[in-house]
Amino acid sequence: MSRARNGAASSSEVRSELTAFGPGKIIVIGEHAAVYGMPVLAGAIQRGVTARAVPGPTRIQAPPELTPPQAEALQRAFAAAAGDVGLSVSVTSDLPVGVGLGSSAALSVAVSRVLLQARGKPFGVKEVRELAAKMEGEFHGTPSGVDHTTSARGELILYRKEGPTKAVKAKKPVRIVVAIAGVRTPTKTTVAGLRERRMTWPKRYARLFGEIGVLAAEAARAVTRGDLAELGDLMTVNHGLLWGMGLSSERLDAMVRRMRSLGALGAKLTGAGGDGGAVIGLFEDPSDALKRLTADGVQCFESTL
Numbered sequence: 545m546s547r548a549r550n551g552a553a554s555s556s557e558v559r560s561e562l563t564a565f566g567p568g569k570i571i572v573i574g575e576h577a578a579v580y581g582m583p584v585l586a587g588a589i590q591r592g593v594t595a596r597a598v599p600g601p602t603r604i605q606a607p608p609e610l611t612p613p614q615a616e617a618l619q620r621a622f623a624a625a626a627g628d629v630g631l632s633v634s635v636t637s638d639l640p641v642g643v644g645l646g647s648s649a650a651l652s653v654a655v656s657r658v659l660l661q662a663r664g665k666p667f668g669v670k671e672v673r674e675l676a677a678k679m680e681g682e683f684h685g686t687p688s689g690v691d692h693t694t695s696a697r698g699e700l701i702l703y704r705k706e707g708p709t710k711a712v713k714a715k716k717p718v719r720i721v722v723a724i725a726g727v728r729t730p731t732k733t734t735v736a737g738l739r740e741r742r743m744t745w746p747k748r749y750a751r752l753f754g755e756i757g758v759l760a761a762e763a764a765r766a767v768t769r770g771d772l773a774e775l776g777d778l779m780t781v782n783h784g785l786l787w788g789m790g791l792s793s794e795r796l797d798a799m800v801r802r803m804r805s806l807g808a809l810g811a812k813l814t815g816a817g818g819d820g821g822a823v824i825g826l827f828e829d830p831s832d833a834l835k836r837l838t839a840d841g842v843q844c845f846e847s848t849l
């Protein structure tokens with residue numbers, strides 16, 4: 545489903561423009577527990593970041609939507625990955641930034657792909673993942689790796705920080721409405737707050753993370769069987785656990801309730817959560833929900849996994 549192609553550019557192409565795409569992602573089940581090694585079900589979405597590179601001084605032009613700290617992180621991330629490649633890179637995106645849709649990973653993957661193309665040697669998902677991981681480290685400190693792995697693979701996966709990543713083949717299309725419930729605190733802050741609660745009550749939090757891991761594995765099986773009703777139920781249960789661990793907010797809960805009232809089979813926050821971010825709802829047919837949310841001024845779109 546990714547629009548980008550892996551593979552090296554010929555040396556004649558390097559003299560002209562190189563382009564590559566990195567898709568955004570949604571976490572269907574398992575954010576946060578992923579940081580503690582649990583499996584997480586995540587899928588690449590149709591929206592993402594396109595990188596363009598032309599020969600010139602090595603630099604990246606920060607997109608205007610980035611805040612100054614995000615733009616600084618981008619410069620550090622680019623310097624870590626690019627070395628002295630002799631490319632001027634620009635990026636465009638149709639992905640909302642900083643709401644849990646993996647915009648920094650999508651950017652890291654798109655930029656890594658143009659850098660690898662410029663090297664003129666064949667490459668695949670492994671090389672893209674490794675280079676993108678270097679960039680993500682600058683944006684996020686110590687991420688679980690789910691964001692850039694999902695973006696580099698461009699498909700629905702069951703990911704584990706330590707362990708093999710499995711592709712999950714959906715028997716029926718998994719049609720998701722993504723709705724933005726507002727800006728939020730950075731992932732680092734939300735992850736750090738949860739780490740403190742976990743250190744205070746380690747046994748209970750270990751049990752909760754374990755249960756979320758079980759939900760993710762069950763969800764992967766439900767997707768493979770085409771059981772959307774079960775997938776929806778798992779998503780709503782996962783939201784309840786995230787709420788219980790202090791990762792939701794009024795805005796996110798209100799959007800989850802709204803999705804349910806519009807007929808979602810299940811709904812939950814996606815990504816780090818906190819005081820805002822994105823909510824996903826699973827629908828058999830999302831057209832009516834999309835119309836009604838849009839009419840209410842909610843920023844939303846459909847993505848099929």
Ligand code: PMV
Nearest residue numbers: 575576644687688731815816
């Ligand atoms: O930055 P976000 O909102 O896409 O969150 C990523 C998911 C977390 O599990 C919260 C962090 C991680 O590295 O897995």
